[in-house]
Amino acid sequence: MKRERSKKYFWLQRLRILTQAGFFLLFFVLFLQTHYPGEDYLKITVERFFHFDPLLLLATSIASRAIFAALLLSLITVAATLLFGRFVCGWLCPLGAVHQFFSFIFKKTRLLKPARDDEASLAPKYLILFVVLAATLLSLNLVGYLDPLSFLYRSFAVFISPLLNLGLAQSGNLAYGLGLKSLGQAISQTAGNLALNGIFQNALLIGVFFLLAVLLNTRKERFWCRYLCPAGALLAIFSRFNLFKLKIDPDKCINCHLCSIHCQTNARPYPVGEWRSPECIYCETCAAICPTAAISFPLRWQAEKMKGVNLDRRRVLLTSITGLVLAPIFKISPLRRRPSPALIRPPGALAEPEFLSRCVKCGECMKVCPTNALHPALTEAGPEGVWTPVLVPRIGYCEYYCSLCTQVCPTGAIRELTVEEKVTVKIGTAWVDKNRCLPYALGKPCIVCEEHCPVSPKAIQLIKVDTLTPEGVLATNLAPFVNVDACIGCGICENKCVVQDLPAIRVSSVGEQRSSHNQLVLPVFEEQDELKT
Amino acid sequence: MERRDFLKNLIVGGLVLKLPPGVLAQPSVPELAVVEGESPAAITREAIKVLGGMSRFISRGDKVLVKPNIGWDRTPEMAACTNPEVVAALVAMALEAGAKEVIVMDHTINQPKRCYARSGIQEAARSAGAKVLFTDEQRLKKMTIKGEWLKEWEVFQDFVEADKLINVPVAKVHSLSRVTLGLKNWLGAIGGNRNQLHQKIDQAVVDLGAFFKPALTVLDAYRVLFRNGPQGGRVSDTRLQKTVVAGVDPVAVDAYGATFFEIKPQELAFLRLAQNRGLGKFELEKVRIEKRAV
Numbered sequence: 001m002k003r004e005r006s007k008k009y010f011w012l013q014r015l016r017i018l019t020q021a022g023f024f025l026l027f028f029v030l031f032l033q034t035h036y037p038g039e040d041y042l043k044i045t046v047e048r049f050f051h052f053d054p055l056l057l058l059a060t061s062i063a064s065r066a067i068f069a070a071l072l073l074s075l076i077t078v079a080a081t082l083l084f085g086r087f088v089c090g091w092l093c094p095l096g097a098v099h100q101f102f103s104f105i106f107k108k109t110r111l112l113k114p115a116r117d118d119e120a121s122l123a124p125k126y127l128i129l130f131v132v133l134a135a136t137l138l139s140l141n142l143v144g145y146l147d148p149l150s151f152l153y154r155s156f157a158v159f160i161s162p163l164l165n166l167g168l169a170q171s172g173n174l175a176y177g178l179g180l181k182s183l184g185q186a187i188s189q190t191a192g193n194l195a196l197n198g199i200f201q202n203a204l205l206i207g208v209f210f211l212l213a214v215l216l217n218t219r220k221e222r223f224w225c226r227y228l229c230p231a232g233a234l235l236a237i238f239s240r241f242n243l244f245k246l247k248i249d250p251d252k253c254i255n256c257h258l259c260s261i262h263c264q265t266n267a268r269p270y271p272v273g274e275w276r277s278p279e280c281i282y283c284e285t286c287a288a289i290c291p292t293a294a295i296s297f298p299l300r301w302q303a304e305k306m307k308g309v310n311l312d313r314r315r316v317l318l319t320s321i322t323g324l325v326l327a328p329i330f331k332i333s334p335l336r337r338r339p340s341p342a343l344i345r346p347p348g349a350l351a352e353p354e355f356l357s358r359c360v361k362c363g364e365c366m367k368v369c370p371t372n373a374l375h376p377a378l379t380e381a382g383p384e385g386v387w388t389p390v391l392v393p394r395i396g397y398c399e400y401y402c403s404l405c406t407q408v409c410p411t412g413a414i415r416e417l418t419v420e421e422k423v424t425v426k427i428g429t430a431w432v433d434k435n436r437c438l439p440y441a442l443g444k445p446c447i448v449c450e451e452h453c454p455v456s457p458k459a460i461q462l463i464k465v466d467t468l469t470p471e472g473v474l475a476t477n478l479a480p481f482v483n484v485d486a487c488i489g490c491g492i493c494e495n496k497c498v499v500q501d502l503p504a505i506r507v508s509s510v511g512e513q514r515s516s517h518n519q520l521v522l523p524v525f526e527e528q529d530e531l532k533t
Numbered sequence: 534m535e536r537r538d539f540l541k542n543l544i545v546g547g548l549v550l551k552l553p554p555g556v557l558a559q560p561s562v563p564e565l566a567v568v569e570g571e572s573p574a575a576i577t578r579e580a581i582k583v584l585g586g587m588s589r590f591i592s593r594g595d596k597v598l599v600k601p602n603i604g605w606d607r608t609p610e611m612a613a614c615t616n617p618e619v620v621a622a623l624v625a626m627a628l629e630a631g632a633k634e635v636i637v638m639d640h641t642i643n644q645p646k647r648c649y650a651r652s653g654i655q656e657a658a659r660s661a662g663a664k665v666l667f668t669d670e671q672r673l674k675k676m677t678i679k680g681e682w683l684k685e686w687e688v689f690q691d692f693v694e695a696d697k698l699i700n701v702p703v704a705k706v707h708s709l710s711r712v713t714l715g716l717k718n719w720l721g722a723i724g725g726n727r728n729q730l731h732q733k734i735d736q737a738v739v740d741l742g743a744f745f746k747p748a749l750t751v752l753d754a755y756r757v758l759f760r761n762g763p764q765g766g767r768v769s770d771t772r773l774q775k776t777v778v779a780g781v782d783p784v785a786v787d788a789y790g791a792t793f794f795e796i797k798p799q800e801l802a803f804l805r806l807a808q809n810r811g812l813g814k815f816e817l818e819k820v821r822i823e824k825r826a827v
Contacts, residue, residue: 038650173671184671192667195646370644399644400766401606401651438732447709448728452642456766462708478708496642498728 006296009287016090016284020097027094031156034408035195036370040419042407047364049094049149050410054078054238055129055231056150056360059143060411062136064357068412078238085239089225089232090264090281095148096225100264100283102214103221111218114261122226122266122279122309126237127319129230134323139353140330140384144361148224148231151213154387157363158200158376159207165196197372199395206376206387222264225281236278236309244282244297246275252294259286259295269295276309333382339518341508342380344391344489347398347425348406348414351514358413361387365405365414371396373491374405389414391427393491393507398427400454400490428489429511429520430460430482436504443467443475449493449505450480459486460493460505484511484520562589563823565780565789570827573618573755573777579827580751580779581626590748590781591697593631598638598695599623599663600747601654602703602718605764606643609653612756612771613764615703617657619753619777623699624661635663638691639721666691673724680740681810682733687724688744698747700783704754704774704790706762710734710803713763714790715750715783716742717803735803739810742783750786752778757793784813785820792817 027049034046050056054074061067077088089096106112132142144150168191175184200206216223225232246269259269267279269286287295335343339352346365349355366374366389373396376387389405391398403422406414417425430449438446453460465479480493482505489507497503512518566583570576581587591597601615609617620637627635637658641648645667649655655665673687692698702718709731710717717734719741720727730737754776761770774793780786784807788798798804804815814820 036644036646036650038646169671172669176671185666185669188669188671189667192645192669195644370647399606399647402644402647444732445709445734446728446731448731450708451731451763454764454766456761456770458761496728498726498731500726 003291004293005289005291006287006293009284009290009293009296013284013288016282019091020100023092024094024097027152028156031153031367032194034364034367036368036402036404040401040403042368042404046368047362047408047410050153050360050362050364052077053147053149053231055143055147055234056411058234059132059136059141059147060358060360062133063139063141063143064354065139068358071411077235081235081238082240083243085242085244085277085280085282086232086235087282088235089229090283093148093231095152095229096222096281098152098214099217099222099224103217103264106218107221112221114221116257116261118220118266120220120227120266122276123311123315124227125229125233126309126311127315128228129233130316130319131323131326132230134320135327135330138324138327139357140327141357141359142326142330142384143230144359144387146228146230147360148229150360150362151210153367154361154363154376155206155210157197157367158203159210161196161367162198162200162203165191165198168194168196169198195370197367197369197396199372200366201375201392201395202378202387205378220266221262226265226279239278242277242280243299243301245277245300246280246286247296247298248272249294249296252292254292254294256291258289258291262286262289279309330384331382333384335382339509339515340380341510342390343377343385344393344428344491344507344509345512345514346374346389346391346405346414347403347422347427348409348417349389349427349514350413350415351516355413355514356381356384356388358411359385359388360411360413362410363387363389364408364410365389368404368408369396370402370404371399371495373397373399391491393494394503395495397492397495398488398490400492423488426488426511426513428491428507428509429484429487430489430491430493430505430507432480432482433502433504433506436499436502437479438498438504439465439477439479440467441504443469443477445477446498447478447480448496448498450478452492452496454490454492455486455488457486459483459488480505487511561821563821564782565778565785565820565822567776567778567789567822567824568827569776569825571775572827573616573753574622575827576755576775576777577619577622577751577779578626579825580777581623581749583823583825584749584779584781587626587630590699591627591630591632595627595632595696596694597627597632597635597697597699598692599627599635599658599699599701600692600718600722601637601639601658601701601753602721603639603648603652603654604642604721606647606651607764607766608651610756610768610771611765612703612705612758614648614652614654615701616753616755617653619751619755620654620701621657621661621663623701623751624658624663627697627699628662632697636691636695637663637665638668638689640668640689640724640727641721668724670724676744678740678744680736680743681806682736683730683740689722689724692722692745697749698745700745700747700750702750702752703758704752704793705758705765706760706794708762710738711796711801712787712791712794714787715747715752716787716807719745735806738803739806739812742807742812743810747783748781750780750783752786752790754778754790754793759794782813782820784808784815785817788815788817788820789822 057071172187434440605613607613
């Protein structure tokens with residue numbers, strides 16, 4: 001018999017690879033565009049990818065009991081999946097493209113040797129999905145940890161971005177070292193315009209998770225997509241019709257198993273009748289690799305009996321209960337008693353419970369922040385707040401006229417604000433540490449915090465302070481005094497304080513406008529004043 | 534003497550006498566030009582003209598660095614940064630005078646890209662023909678400042694490599710040095726922990742002023758910040774002064790700048806230190822000042 005591979009599916013496969021590359025590139029360009037564009041408002045919706053993710057719509061809507069309108073775009077994804085199956089995973093998902101790319105590399109380098117009859121259960125991703133969804137019933141939003149877009153964006157924002165920044169700086173340095181001044185200049189100006197953030201707390205941890213996810217591809221092709229991805233699992237549940245149905249021509253098939261061995265998601269194109277259509281991502285590998293062009297995907301309108309992954313009812317029930325039990329455990333936290341002083345949220349962040357129910361830890365706000373002020377929390381926000389954004393003034397401060405983080409949040413956990421609205425939002429309060437502040441403690445002049453305070457009139461005022469020095473001299477200097485009502489907690493004072501290790505003025509979350517209980521009871525002071533007079 | 538010679542002398546002599554006296558007499562260019570007017574660009578141009586034109590300061594083929602104050606993420610009407618039109622006018626004049634290249638840069642305090650964009654300086658200077666560059670950490674080098682207090686500090690090499698420096702500060706109040714004018718503007722040419730300099734700010738600005746030695750200082754007092762300095766925040770913190778002060782003597786320029794804030798130059802410690810250092814003179818009565826209005 002004539003052995004010839006299908007030309008049509010060869011080209012279709014190439015087209016798929018091209019589409020994947022294109023969508024990854026789009027994702028990356030939007031990632032780089034998530035920065036200060038030279039004007040106050042971003043012109044493009046840089047977070048658009050997220051709006052097409054039905055898992056985010058489902059999870060955040062249930063958890064927050066509210067629907068964020070932009071996420072309704074994901075209904076398009078749902079409709080397309082209903083008709084055509086999980087082509088989104090195979091053709092469009094940027095994390096899928098990353099995993100596909102590394103699976104390909106690992107196969108070529110023999111680090112990954114696909115097995116002939118892989119019986120490993122594909123159920124874990126469904127169970128993960130059920131845990132996540134069950135938890136949302138009790139307002140616990142865990143979706144961000146394994147949602148593919150959140151996972152990829154977070155890894156890029158927190159881990160890849162500093163690496164890119166370092167690479168740019170080093171290559172600029174090298175160019176100058178080699179005497180290529182104009183090249184060095186071009187590199188440094190590009191870096192200045194890209195404004196990539198160079199430092200993140202917990203970057204290593206997030207990076208390790210990303211590398212681990214990539215390395216899992218040495219175990220199985222597209223390990224993440226097969227076993228872990230809750231979004232893929234959700235799409236699998238939605239893929240009902242699969243209008244393009246796999247067909248093996250029995251006259252041509254030589255039972256070589258190639259299609260099954262190289263199926264990216266172990267959807268079993270072979271033997272005939274075993275095809276698990278909800279697992280198929282339409283990568284077209286089987287049809288392209290078939291040595292006799294026996295496999296095709298003709299359009300067939302009639303619904304067929306679906307052969308999905310066997311999820312027995314007991315396991316589904318058990319995992320759902322697990323999700324329900326997890327929720328209260330995640331909510332055990334001292335933060336429910338007392339707010340954390342270090343938990344300074346970006347301006348526009350909703351009140352903490354609502355914020356947590358919506359935030360998907362994607363890192364958009366961390367990427368767009370021009371001063372590198374927002375960082376993924378580890379312990380600051382309690383167990384359910386891991387990787388949520390927290391402002392760390394010692395690394396970056398909140399730029400007064402900037403509302404970028406409020407413009408990019410894909411789920412509305414940070415409410416969109418105009419610049420005019422943003423400058424009025426109080427996210428914390430600055431406190432002077434008189435034991436470390438130069439005029440107070442050493443009798444030396446320094447007004448750096450006052451100088452940098454962006455509020456007008458300034459929230460940091462200067463008072464004359466006498467400090468007795470060991471020589472017995474009274475050193476009189478101007479010293480900072482914080483007007484707590486005027487202070488918005490932006491943290492530039494802490495950021496610019498000359499005391500490097502532990503600044504002499506520090507911002508804590510108290511007074512944050514979004515909280516009704518994390519407040520100082522200032523009226524008491526006024527009453528005392530009245531009593532005196 | 535023959536009749537022909539007599540006639541010749543008569544004609545030549547008559548012509549000479551017809552010429553304005555300045556041409557033959559020693560020219561007395563003022564040391565300080567103070568020009569007032571509605572257009573920031575026009576008063577800047579007039580001020581340089583009064584001083585004898587840009588070609589007095591810039592030679593053909595020079596690499597020029599114009600150093601405005603782009604320190605803050607503030608729009609021009611806040612008067613926290615130098616007026617973009619003043620900067621652009623100087624860039625254009627330097628190029629007209631034959632400069633090979635004009636660079637505009639400042640080590641900002643707020644995020645650089647935001648300061649460059651929102652101050653309006655990036656766009657204005659670029660369309661005037663300048664190369665507007667962000668400062669680059671890779672170009673910092675520890676240098677001997679030879680100051681009274683600052684012995685060495687990290688300096689951006691662009692400022693050292695330029696043939697001519699033009700300092701274009703904006704006039705603002707400051708809670709420690711009382712005013713921030715030309716000498717203090719050099720804090721934007723250095724790296725390191727600049728905020729430590731505030732512990733001896735008057736000496737620091739004099740040491741830096743002595744190190745950088747600009748060819749020309751042009752103080753933008755079109756809109757001055759008289760309250761809530763050095764960044765303001767409300768238009769009501771500013772006042773329209775519609776003036777530009779230009780001169781070679783950086784101390785005289787700053788001394789004149791102080792008068793916008795009702796401060797006598799002798800009250801400012803850094804001006805006294807600067808004069809003692811030989812950077813210039815702050816006693817304005819000893820300075821040849823020409824005032825004009827456009």
